[in-house]
Amino acid sequence: MSSRKKIIGTIGQKDLVQMYANYVSKYKAGFFDSLGLGVVQGKRKELIIKMLEGSTEGEPPLELIDCHTSGGVFNLGHHHTEINKALIEGLEAGLDIGDHHLLSEQRALLAKQMADLLPGDICKTMFSVGGGEAIDLAIKLSRAFTKRKKIISANRAYHGVTGFALGACASNFKDPFLWNLPDFQQVPFADIESLRKTIDEETACVLFETIPATGGILIPPEGYFKELREICDDLGVVMIVDEVQTGLGRTGWMWGIFGGVYPSEKIIPDIIVLAKGMSAGVYPLSTTSYKPQFDDIFEDDPFLHISTTGGSELGCYVTRKMLDIVSQPKFLEHVQKRGTQFGEGLIELQEKFSEKIVDVRGRGLMWGIEFEDEFTSLLFTLTMIKNGVWCDYCGNHKVTNKFLPPLIIKAMDVDEVLKRIGVTLKEI
Numbered sequence: 445m446s447s448r449k450k451i452i453g454t455i456g457q458k459d460l461v462q463m464y465a466n467y468v469s470k471y472k473a474g475f476f477d478s479l480g481l482g483v484v485q486g487k488r489k490e491l492i493i494k495m496l497e498g499s500t501e502g503e504p505p506l507e508l509i510d511c512h513t514s515g516g517v518f519n520l521g522h523h524h525t526e527i528n529k530a531l532i533e534g535l536e537a538g539l540d541i542g543d544h545h546l547l548s549e550q551r552a553l554l555a556k557q558m559a560d561l562l563p564g565d566i567c568k569t570m571f572s573v574g575g576g577e578a579i580d581l582a583i584k585l586s587r588a589f590t591k592r593k594k595i596i597s598a599n600r601a602y603h604g605v606t607g608f609a610l611g612a613c614a615s616n617f618k619d620p621f622l623w624n625l626p627d628f629q630q631v632p633f634a635d636i637e638s639l640r641k642t643i644d645e646e647t648a649c650v651l652f653e654t655i656p657a658t659g660g661i662l663i664p665p666e667g668y669f670k671e672l673r674e675i676c677d678d679l680g681v682v683m684i685v686d687e688v689q690t691g692l693g694r695t696g697w698m699w700g701i702f703g704g705v706y707p708s709e710k711i712i713p714d715i716i717v718l719a720k721g722m723s724a725g726v727y728p729l730s731t732t733s734y735k736p737q738f739d740d741i742f743e744d745d746p747f748l749h750i751s752t753t754g755g756s757e758l759g760c761y762v763t764r765k766m767l768d769i770v771s772q773p774k775f776l777e778h779v780q781k782r783g784t785q786f787g788e789g790l791i792e793l794q795e796k797f798s799e800k801i802v803d804v805r806g807r808g809l810m811w812g813i814e815f816e817d818e819f820t821s822l823l824f825t826l827t828m829i830k831n832g833v834w835c836d837y838c839g840n841h842k843v844t845n846k847f848l849p850p851l852i853i854k855a856m857d858v859d860e861v862l863k864r865i866g867v868t869l870k871e872i
């Protein structure tokens with residue numbers, strides 16, 4: 445008998461949903477309760493998230509293959525042995541969050557490791573807790589550096605819920621908060637003509653995801669980012685790339701912008717933002733990495749931008765272990781192979797179910813299936829959950845369902861997911 449203290453499953457599902465409604469959000473609780481699928485997360489291990497209880501009494505809890513991974517948080521699956529070991533090791537060695545004003549060995553070591561992996565001369569890194577904050581900092585850097593205000597992003601974008609990041613999001617995320625600010629302008633993703641009409645010498649930065657996830661797993665045409673880089677250089681505009689979902693091996697390359705979308709297209713932006721997977725699924729951490737010239741912004745006041753819990757020493761130690769794993773050429777090769785297997789499988793299914801599926805697109809282990817309408821797409825999500833796969837539709841392109849399985853997924857598990865997609869397509 446394990447002497448481990450029971451922490452997961454101390455409250456029954458029904459009571460928990462009620463407690464959630466009372467103390468967290470009645471709307472969120474109501475939404476998930478109305479699905480009737482029993483989707484309160486319980487134990488998880490590797491690829492699997494086991495639900496707390498079945499949907500009705502007597503039903504076994506669903507065991508879902510995690511193809512959602514919170515957008516790439518669980519790149520190494522749930523409870524990767526080496527990550528758990530690093531967390532415990534770090535704690536036992538005496539690491540904690542650390543004092544944010546003092547210099548930190550772990551932050552320095554992680555930043556150096558990042559500099560060695562990041563494209564070109566991007567070599568400085570500042571730390572935050574979540575992706576939104578890290579995007580905020582990227583925008584702040586661009587404004588302080590250029591002394592310009594205008595920010596251009598994509599009109600279906602999602603970059604986080606904090607101030608500057610929210611401003612760069614699609615209007616549905618910001619309108620309820622009266623945050624439609626004049627300095628934030630938006631263009632359709634990868635539409636170079638719209639961009640040319642909007643960008644000018646008043647523009648501080650352009651901010652784009654390499655492959656917009658919430659926007660519908662959009663693959664830019666070849667040459668787009670190269671042209672964007674040239675336009676930015678001509679006008680002195682800072683190029684920020686949000687690699688929160690596409691970074692850290694997701695595309696089968698370390699960085700989406702540097703070979704991950706088109707192997708022959710290796711673009712060096714000015715700033716790269718990372719989050720989600722940087723946590724290795726256990727300790728929140730995000731980063732804003734930039735070219736050395738941005739450092740001069742802090743000449744007069746090195747404490748101009750600080751984050752108390754950003755860059756926790758314990759988190760940095762865990763992230764270093766995660767980077768050791770995902771940056772191995774063998775690991776990236778594995779992602780490429782499994783990605784090809786996944787993509788080819790989806791294309792076969794598209795041919796078989798061509799009356800339902802409009803398009804299949806992706807890179808590495810990041811794929812989208814676009815359906816003919818939103819109803820089919822929503823039904824697909826629900827039926828996939830019932831059939832034991834956790835994936836969902838893109839928030840700002842609901843006709844598209846997205847798949848971001850853990851990067852450690854094995855060939856037989858890719859086959860299993862494809863089989864369940866096939867079953868689901870038949871059922872719907």
Ligand SMILES: Cc1ncc(COP(=O)(O)O)c(C=O)c1O
Binds near residue numbers: 573576653657720
């Ligand atoms: C592309 C992208 N950027 C930024 C963020 C914001 O990250 P966070 O939720 O950690 O603030 C997200 C979150 O989903 C994201 O998908």
